[in-house]
Amino acid sequence: MRTLTSQDLAAVARVHLRAFPSSALTRLSGGAVRRYYEWQLSGPHEVTALGAFDRDALAGFCFGGVFRGALAGFLRKNRAFLVWRVATRPWLLGNAIVRDRAAVAFRSLSKRWRRPRRSARAAAEPSPPTFGVLSIAVDPPYQGHGVGRLLMGAAEAAARRSGFGMMRLTVDPSNVQGIGFYTSLQWQKLDTGARWNGTMQKTLIDNRAMSS
Ligand SMILES: CC(C)(COP(=O)(O)OP(=O)(O)OC[C@H]1O[C@@H](n2cnc3c(N)ncnc32)[C@H](O)[C@@H]1OP(=O)(O)O)[C@@H](O)C(=O)NCCC(=O)NCCS
Incomplete structure (x- = not known):
């Protein structure tokens, strides 16, 4: 097990393509997948990128931490590439998964453009820092x-070391x-609420507190 670097991105993309054969990113191309993870390594995040290797072969990976614009930043940085991919493959838009992801992507971008209304800003509670698991694949x-x-x-060990009390992720329901x-x-x-949106969480119990 070791920390992943930009040198590992081709292997990360390969594992993603095989582990998520029907994801919207996979359908766009291996290049889109590589660029997505490149943004997670190079963007303004606090990322823990871990790879499990069998000799030199990447067997699986996990990207976790605190992400600032994991999707919106990727879309902004790569918009010309992504528009070109879709424009040269218009049939992709006939795919329900791609259409659904495109809608999520559009909402993610427009959320960042729209300033919250004053009342919403005042009501917003500061949420405790959580360690997010962005992606795990074997x-x-x-x-x-x-x-x-x-x-x-x-x-989880990395999250504990950094003092997080909670981990969170979103999985396709x-x-x-x-x-x-x-x-x-x-x-x-x-x-x-009525319809679960795929969010899961895990509370990290402080072992020192348990033993004292
Ligand atoms: C989900 C995934 C990451 C699990 O990795 P894995 O190496 O296959 O899982 P492990 O062998 O470490 O299993 C760990 C535990 O999870 C359980 N588990 C794994 N797959 C399971 C399944 N389909 N149903 C129920 N339990 C499951 C195992 O029973 C095991 O528990 P145990 O040790 O008590 O027996 C992997 O199967 C994968 O990459 N899937 C495709 C991509 C994906 O769905 N990623 C996660 C959602 S974003």
Whole structure:
């Protein structure tokens, strides 16, 4: 297990393409996937990027930390590339997943452009800092052998070391495999009203507090 650098981005993209074969990013291209993770390494984030290796081969990765514009920044930085990808592959817009992600992307950008109304700003409570898990993926031949557990354990250890009391992530509510994995690692679904939006969280209990 080691920290990932820009040298590992091609391998990260390869694992993402295989682990998420139907994601919108995958459908756009391997280049789009590589650029997405490049932004997570180079943007204004506090990122913990971990890779699990089998000799020299990347078996899985986890990107976690505090992200500032993980999606909106990626879209802004790569808008010419992304517009070109879609313009040269208009049939992509016929795909429901791509359309859904494009809508999320548009909302993410417009949210940053719109200033919150005064009343909303006043009502907003400062939320405690949480360690977000942006993405975790294991190359299919390595799945089911404990690599995901190892990666999540290392991400959790990094979060604890940095003093976070809470971890949070968003999973596609239809990703039964992912939800089963998180649940087995004691993550809980966050109650988001009538229709669960895929947010899960895990409280990090301070072991020192437990033992004193
Ligand atoms: C989800 C994923 C990261 C899990 O990694 P993995 O290496 O296969 O998982 P592990 O072998 O470490 O399993 C860890 C635990 O999760 C449980 N688990 C894994 N997949 C599960 C599933 N489909 N249903 C229920 N539990 C599951 C295992 O039983 C194991 O618990 P145990 O150690 O008590 O037996 C991996 O399968 C993957 O990359 N999937 C595709 C991408 C994805 O969905 N990512 C997560 C959502 S963003």
